[in-house]
Amino acid sequence: MTSTLFLVQVLNGLQLGVLLFLIAAGLTLVFGVMDFINLAHGVQYMLGAYLAVAFYGAVGNFLIALLLALVAALAFGLLLDFLVFRHLYERDHLDQVIATFGVILFLNHAVRVVWGAAPLTLPVPDFFSGSVALTDGQLYPVWRLVIIASGLAIAAALYALVNFTRIGMLVRAGATNARMVSALGVNIKRLFMIVFGFGTMLAGFAGIMIAPIISVEPGMGDNILILALVVIVIGGIGSIRGAFVAALLIGLVDTLGRSFSIDILRLMMGPSPARMAGPAIASMLIYVLMAIVLYLRPAGLFPAKGRLR
Amino acid sequence: MTNGKPIAVMAALLALSVSAARAEENLKIGLIATLSGPPAVLGQQLRNGFALAVKELHGKLGGRDTEIVVTDDELKPDVAVSKVKALVERDKVDFVVGPVFSNILAAIMKPVTEANVILISPNAGTSSFAGKECNPNFFVTSYQNDQVHEVLGQYAQDSGFKKVIIIVPNYQAGKDAAAGFKHKFSGEVLDEIYVPLGQLDYSAELSRIAAAKPDAIFAFLPGGMGVNFVKQYRQAGLVEKIPFLSAFTVDESTLPAQQDAALGMFGGANWAPNLDNPQNKAFVDAYLKEYNAVPGTYAFQAYDAAMLIDSAVRAVKGNVADRDALRAALMKADFKSLRGAFKFNTNHYPIQNFYLVKVAKRPDGKFETEIEKKVFSNYADPYVKDCAMK
Numbered sequence: 001m002t003s004t005l006f007l008v009q010v011l012n013g014l015q016l017g018v019l020l021f022l023i024a025a026g027l028t029l030v031f032g033v034m035d036f037i038n039l040a041h042g043v044q045y046m047l048g049a050y051l052a053v054a055f056y057g058a059v060g061n062f063l064i065a066l067l068l069a070l071v072a073a074l075a076f077g078l079l080l081d082f083l084v085f086r087h088l089y090e091r092d093h094l095d096q097v098i099a100t101f102g103v104i105l106f107l108n109h110a111v112r113v114v115w116g117a118a119p120l121t122l123p124v125p126d127f128f129s130g131s132v133a134l135t136d137g138q139l140y141p142v143w144r145l146v147i148i149a150s151g152l153a154i155a156a157a158l159y160a161l162v163n164f165t166r167i168g169m170l171v172r173a174g175a176t177n178a179r180m181v182s183a184l185g186v187n188i189k190r191l192f193m194i195v196f197g198f199g200t201m202l203a204g205f206a207g208i209m210i211a212p213i214i215s216v217e218p219g220m221g222d223n224i225l226i227l228a229l230v231v232i233v234i235g236g237i238g239s240i241r242g243a244f245v246a247a248l249l250i251g252l253v254d255t256l257g258r259s260f261s262i263d264i265l266r267l268m269m270g271p272s273p274a275r276m277a278g279p280a281i282a283s284m285l286i287y288v289l290m291a292i293v294l295y296l297r298p299a300g301l302f303p304a305k306g307r308l309r
Numbered sequence: 310m311t312n313g314k315p316i317a318v319m320a321a322l323l324a325l326s327v328s329a330a331r332a333e334e335n336l337k338i339g340l341i342a343t344l345s346g347p348p349a350v351l352g353q354q355l356r357n358g359f360a361l362a363v364k365e366l367h368g369k370l371g372g373r374d375t376e377i378v379v380t381d382d383e384l385k386p387d388v389a390v391s392k393v394k395a396l397v398e399r400d401k402v403d404f405v406v407g408p409v410f411s412n413i414l415a416a417i418m419k420p421v422t423e424a425n426v427i428l429i430s431p432n433a434g435t436s437s438f439a440g441k442e443c444n445p446n447f448f449v450t451s452y453q454n455d456q457v458h459e460v461l462g463q464y465a466q467d468s469g470f471k472k473v474i475i476i477v478p479n480y481q482a483g484k485d486a487a488a489g490f491k492h493k494f495s496g497e498v499l500d501e502i503y504v505p506l507g508q509l510d511y512s513a514e515l516s517r518i519a520a521a522k523p524d525a526i527f528a529f530l531p532g533g534m535g536v537n538f539v540k541q542y543r544q545a546g547l548v549e550k551i552p553f554l555s556a557f558t559v560d561e562s563t564l565p566a567q568q569d570a571a572l573g574m575f576g577g578a579n580w581a582p583n584l585d586n587p588q589n590k591a592f593v594d595a596y597l598k599e600y601n602a603v604p605g606t607y608a609f610q611a612y613d614a615a616m617l618i619d620s621a622v623r624a625v626k627g628n629v630a631d632r633d634a635l636r637a638a639l640m641k642a643d644f645k646s647l648r649g650a651f652k653f654n655t656n657h658y659p660i661q662n663f664y665l666v667k668v669a670k671r672p673d674g675k676f677e678t679e680i681e682k683k684v685f686s687n688y689a690d691p692y693v694k695d696c697a698m699k
Contacts, residue, residue, distance in 0.1 A: 012516060138519050
């Protein structure tokens with residue numbers, strides 16, 4: 001009974017972790033390779049979800065809506081890059097933070113103007129709409145399994161891309177020392193654009209995949225951005241591998257913490273104080289984890305090799 | 310210009326025109342609601358309900374031309390205070406109608422009522438203003454907040470549920486909701502799950518609920534939280550197994566997003582769109598036609614607030630300056646409430662019926678809550694005993 005609950009919660013944790021990875025992967029690359037802090041990354045996640053809802057309303061097919069939304073998210077990301085972000089690459093981090101925060105405010109409101117303040121919804125594709133019985137009474141939605149599977153597949157593909165292809169080599173080199181890569185004759189602007197577009201698309205993909213589970217509403221990217229920042233700090237900036245491990249770690253710690261903190265505290269104190277303290281401690285756990293990791297390994301778990309600064 | 314006559318004539322004319330303007334001066338009503346941020350949907354329903362009533366009365370409340378000043382409290386108490394001060398001092402309104410949220414109500418109570426302006430709340434109804442801090446200038450057309458939770462507690466009790474799990478956000482209103490439910494439910498509460506305000510993904514909590522196998526759950530997860538929880542509750546296959554009792558979690562403001570996922574789930578209310586009386590039928594039809602959406606309690610309570618003002622202003626023949634007479638006229642509540650039977654208790658909170666409501670699909674494809682059964686008749690809140698007004 002308790003062991004099956006534990007197993008289910010591990011699955012839940014994996015699902016959150018995979019989602020975080022999709023967002024953090026782009027964030028860590030953009031930060032690592034381009035040395036650009038893009039707080040508006042969470043907005044791309046929100047836009048992915050909104051675009052999927054809009055295209056689903058137009059074509060009525062999830063797969064087509066997903067592809068169209070991905071393309072549109074990419075196009076929009078590149079447009080933002082062209083209009084705003086490109087002018088910030090050479091500026092210092094504070095300017096980048098302020099400007100991209102402004103983009104968040106602007107787009108959150110723009111989304112409200114276009115689609116309204118009411119939460120929108122995207123149905124689960126019929127084919128995956130059921131749930132599987134893990135044990136007695138514990139049904140697990142198939143769609144969450146699809147999220148886990150697609151996230152792991154993308155992680156594997158990214159691993160291959162970064163480690164075994166020429167563009168991956170350039171990305172790794174860029175994460176270590178972008179200026180040197182540029183000096184060696186690589187078109188760094190083109191590399192930046194590819195990295196940025198790719199990161200944007202991954203965040204959009206995360207938004208599309210989660211849309212059938214949570215409501216699509218203005219500002220939905222803000223909370224997830226904070227978690228994604230925690231992930232890249234723990235994982236080591238610029239490291240895909242670090243982002244992957246840290247995302248799963250955060251997903252598991254957060255989910256298991258929320259689920260079992262009260263039960264564990266009950267062993268130490270009465271049920272009533274445990275009930276009050278449990279949720280508070282559970283919501284702190286990931287930040288405690290971040291503090292511990294930073295204390296032991298200030299550059300994160302898997303810092304990009306030879307990274308300066 | 311040695312002759313003083315023209316000046317005297319002009320002065321006389323001016324005096325005339327001024328007094329004429331005073332006689333035709335509009336009745337001014339300030340409407341304050343949350344119209345930005347995620348909860349804007351609620352404020353919009355409130356505003357629309359009020360505007361619909363004014364429109365049906367051809368822009369005249371109590372026979373006087375009416376001007377409505379709409380403001381957004383942004384769900385920030387400090388912003389709300391400065392905005393109602395502007396309503397009271399600059400716009401010189403006679404009534405303030407609003408707000409949606411209880412914390413805003415607490416903030417605007419003093420600035421409005423101390424200026425001897427009538428405050429009518431079409432939604433928020435805290436226990437404090439029902440009891441010790443009740444106020445002669447304050448009227449409520451909704452309910453006392455606890456009552457909605459009590460409806461579900463009573464229903465759980467009547468249904469013979471033995472074990473229940475409560476899930477609420479970890480803040481004051483969440484704790485009040487759990488307390489209100491437990492007030493009427495004497496069975497075992499297996500677990501009280503407190504989630505952070507604004508949580509989006511409930512996978513961990515749902516797995517816990519499924520493992521604990523309660524007879525029912527009680528959820529108070531307003532707005533976007535409820536949209537997510539309901540969808541995920543359905544996806545986890547729990548709807549058929551564990552009855553879903555809730556307050557402010559499935560209503561006409563969230564149903565457009567929840568849709569089929571919320572079918573068959575229960576809520577508590579003092580009214581529903583299908584409540585059977587002629588004035589309500591006309592209201593729902595008119596609202597649908599005007600805004601292409603099903604009205605929720607926020608809209609109906611604001612509509613009632615406008616009708617209440619209309620009845621009172623009519624009773625005092627437009628002379629709202631006589632506040633004693635105006636208050637007495639308001640207290641009579643001489644209007645046809647959309648909920649049917651309605652009267653004010655001595656604390657200016659309503660005495661009314663409460664129903665268990667259930668989510669259903671309308672013939673036009675939209676979703677609404679429908680009355681399942683009456684749970685309380687002519688129900689008054691218990692705080693009235695602490696109120697000094699008689």
